[in-house]
Amino acid sequence: MHELSLVKHLLRLVDREAIAAGGGRVTRIRVLAGEFSGVEPDLLQSAFRIAAPATRAHDASLEIKVIPLEAECRGCGERTRVVDFRFVCARCGSNQIDVLSGEEFLLESITLLDEVDRGRHEFEGDRRGEPRPVRETSS
Amino acid sequence: MNERSVSVGQSILAESASRAEEFRARMTEAGTFVVNLMSSPGSGKTSLLEATAQRLGDTYRLACLVGDIATNRDSDRLRRYMPAVQLTTGGACRLEPPLVEAGFQKLGLDQPADFLFIENVGNLVCPASFDLGEHMRIVVLAVTEGDDKPSKYPKAFRTSTACVLSKIDLLPYVPFQIDSAIADARSIRPDLEFFPLSAISGKGLDFWLNALIHYRNSRILNGCTK
Secondary structure, X not given: OOHHHHHHHXXXXXXXXXXXXXXXXXXXXXXXXXXXXXXXXXXXXXXXXXXXXXXXXXXXXXXXXXXXXXXXXXXXXXXXXXXXXXXXXXXXOOOOEEEEEOOOEEEEEEEEEEOOOOOHHHHHHHOOOOOOOOOOOOO | OEEEEEEEEXXXXXXXXHHHHHHHHHHHHHOOEEEEEEEOOOOOHHHHHHHHHHHHOOXXXXXEEEEEOOOOHHHHHHOOOOOEEEXXXXXXXXXXXXXXXXXXXXXXXXXXXXXXXXXXXXXXXXXXXXXXXXXXXEEEEXXXXXXXXXXXXXXXXXXXXXXXEEOHHHHHHXXXXXXXXXHHHHOOXXXXXXXXXXXXXXXXXXXXXXXXXXXXXXXXXXXXXX
């Protein structure tokens, strides 16, 4: 049950990337979660709904793509799916396999919406060019 | 209104991982070998650390950080043998790098330790996902648990270098099969090393302690400082 903590890490990264890309409201977040990443997609969604309202991603959708656990056999070179977390080659049975995917927990992309804000110039003028905080939209 | 997609492709735990990496580098530099102990609650992590510290404490400088959701009981027990700081997570199910860094500060060591033990919160799920900056991760499995536990919590076993099988003095009274547990765990991590021992009777402890020293020597160049 560490998804709330994971979501906080995610939202911090989303915020940083959004600022680096010029700001705006986040409407979509795409995440890749490996089967063996320790991330439970349903719990991540619930945690996201709890943590997102206070951030620029408050009405963003969270899309989680689960990445299968796959490995390459050092013996026969077979690219093999790791089933039931038995780390053995499906072809030759060797346990000398290297994991290729399925352990990652990545932010793949974010979608940003530029907001033309009527009060913006006035607001920025008041704050002398400080970064504009994310406005809570009432829509 | 103009929508645009920004490609990121970055690990969500990258920041946490880089803090852990910095801590590990700092500890390596100081000659401190860091061990992260994970297990379910009640498997005997604190007893293992007590027994370890009693025997290693004459030769090596030791310190520990102890994670629990509440109480200072474990650090009170361990402080008899080495400097110990309790990390109470207030409900969180695992330790993360910032908590470890703060706890290490709080230890206030005059001289660097040779070993820093981090006793994680009793939980086989969440701690497995967080690198704390350790040199070695150890999973403790008591023989009073099921010998099929590795398959149920594969990440804890996959990410550990060694497994301590604790409480082996109780083997005559429980159905635990050591061979089955080892086979089960090695289907997840083929090179997992095993240390069957009893912190109470002392059986298996020498093998464990010698291995700990060996692991330290393979990662840390400085000799012991005591």
